[in-house]
Amino acid sequence: METTFSKELSDALDTARRMTMQKKSRLRALAGGKVFGVERMWKSGFAIDLADAPRLRGLVDVFDGSHHLFQCLIVASREEPGVMCYDFKRATPVATEAALDFVQEPKVDVLRLPRPALT
Template sequence: MSTYISPEVQEGLDQARLKAEKRSSRLRVQVDDRMFPVLKLWDTGFSLDAADAPNLRGLVDLYDGSRHLYQCLIVASEEEFGRMNYDFKRSTPVLDQAPLDFVRDEDAPIALLGSS
């Protein structure tokens, strides 16, 4: 039995796999006013569809749906299997509150109760 697959069939399988990955992912990368779906995310980078994504470089924002996760400094690394891989130079989590510039005691009061 032969395991040979013609190039046309292989290309069709690759396109179907990329289409399924785009649908299943909620992750998006925003560059200026453009959004690109993230196919895969790992600790040191992420991948986008090579046909849709330009050769990105610089500061981008990473979102999960509408939730802003990271602000990243990226560089394109390589293209493989229809995906363009990008590496993080810096990946900073986005906080929903300003960082404190002092140490807060563990037993500090949360609020003050007035006497009535």
């Protein structure tokens, strides 16, 4: 069974769906000192509400709440109904620890006795 709605009702349902997704999503994009709510994110990009989204390009930081996830280089790729989609040129995960600048020795059990030599 197929149901068709009027254009006004369809637009209202779409707006309500987008608002619900924005409330659920904790993802945020920080670009040029401004914060934009990310509606959805996938492996190669993300989408922002069309009313809020300028044609962003360049370096963007992506956060999940207060947790910094990625530092990304993006480009605006396409406009879909109600959202502007951006593709990652580069998405670098943010490190939680400093990189080591030395080789770590493997951990050795110091309490073990050495094997006896075979004669």
